Amino acid sequence: MSTHRRIVLAARPQGEAGLEHFRLESTETPAVPEGHVRVQVHFLSLDPYMRMRMNDAKSYAAPVGIGEVMVGGTVGVVAESRHEGFAPGDTVVCMGGWQEQAVLDARLPGMVRKVDAGRVPLSAYLGAVGMPGVTAWVGLNMIIEPKTGETVVVSAASGAVGGVVGQLAKARGCRVVGIAGGAEKCAYVVDELGFDACIDHRAHRDAASLGAALDAAAPKGIDGNFENVGGMILDVILSRMNAFGRVALCGLISGYEGQPLAITNARLLLTQRLKLQGFIVSEHMALWPAALKELGAGVAEGRIKYRETVAQGLEAAPEAFLGLLKGRNFGKQVVRLV
């Protein structure tokens, strides 16, 4: 009998999540049934959506049960296969969860997908060439539909999603303004990712100050907003939107710990004829092949850049995740397990 380590949801947070809501435990690694594979996980992805899965609230996905392994995207190497499409040594991306070994039904469409670790680094399949990158692509192309010369504002601009949004929008001929937390992140967004401007929201704590910074960075107003944060940042962006502006509502990280999340001036939605649309990337599978093709080529050829924060060891995952919710990561947050 072999065992592996995993992290389960120990309790549901009331308000802010803490280390006490996770539990590291050892578990027996299950035998591999027919049609399944066992994957040795190399990298675990940490993403803001996981915070919502910790709550027992109406949402687009079922909550993680108490005592169940935390959900999560992973990349790794097939260690054992009872599916003819996979052989030991294959590099794959899969929803392995917060654990060192994952046994998965490879017959389910999309559950385990082979990837080429020679073309781009394996961990990139959790970021720019994975779910976050496709999220950026889908929100931008399906909802914002940017036109050359328009201005697009992206919150959480240095993150795994935001960074790709801005680079894709630049490639489409837009003026791109990021919003990020801290001078270092803003410098990266402009200097490395090529955004036209980036506003440090920590230097603009009230709506008037943030609004003035946006006026300077987006002098022609805002046509598209890829929104990851919500709250005051979204309110100020809405107040600067041009007629027929589009908001792709991807995340609302400012409210994931239960903070109020109001749009204070809904009148603007009418007077400026705005479209605001929430979306979940996993519900638009038809768009993934085109997105992954563009993202994979962009990363392989160096046109799409990204940065990672790598935590070491499964036991580091909870603290890294809590840091992500506070914006302490820089770029894509992953955990290296081997």
Added chain:
Amino acid sequence: MSTHRRIVLAARPQGEAGLEHFRLESTETPAVPEGHVRVQVHFLSLDPYMRMRMNDAKSYAAPVGIGEVMVGGTVGVVAESRHEGFAPGDTVVCMGGWQEQAVLDARLPGMVRKVDAGRVPLSAYLGAVGMPGVTAWVGLNMIIEPKTGETVVVSAASGAVGGVVGQLAKARGCRVVGIAGGAEKCAYVVDELGFDACIDHRAHRDAASLGAALDAAAPKGIDGNFENVGGMILDVILSRMNAFGRVALCGLISGYEGQPLAITNARLLLTQRLKLQGFIVSEHMALWPAALKELGAGVAEGRIKYRETVAQGLEAAPEAFLGLLKGRNFGKQVVRLV
């Protein structure tokens, strides 16, 4: 020299509008220049959007200037024509404003449009077969795109727009729930217009009570919302929307006098992947012919019903308009000038 009466904006309201913001005056009727017509106005339309034109705020249309005639749709009869397309006696619909005589440039596309007063009553071209009816048609078909078996909720359901929305949605096989103010309006919405249910918001002053009424009237949740009111009503509707629900944001009459207009739980837009879109019917002129064709046939054949509240005489317009903002009208509010 002949004169006619008109109502001008006397002052901008700070908060609630009152009679003191309007002034009835006599003015010299201008001579009719080349390409123009003079219309004897028979009916003036009163519509909620006019309240926003009284403010000097960023919106989709320029505000009415102080001392300028109030804007408004009208129907009437050509009294004098210097345009070859029009002859005295023609019945027309035009943006004549709050006045008894209007001199208009008939060369501008859509400015003066001949209508057949034999097919439907002339005043219907201000309601179900006019701007309000087309507003209903465009919001329903362009944004909500209802499917058979879905549930559509319409606020201000007994009004000129809401009544048509519900009847069109019923014809498309939807369950239709209205929200209106008062038992009499609700009875009309169900018994005359054929909605499946109607909730009296005056009997449900808080969100919990209104929510329970909606749960009973829309047991499968809400897929489409044609929103004319905003505020608490919109909040409660959003909290009952199904995944991929669509909100056509047509009006926010609950906030036209400066009341706060927040969407208190923006999280729902994301978790339910909702689309919320503001629109202005005059910006979708390409859709008007198809809409007017369906609406005209529906009214002529008795399939689309409507009700009017008729104020008598131009001098009655301000009070009728203020009543409209309070929901004192029943159905389409017009003013008969002759």
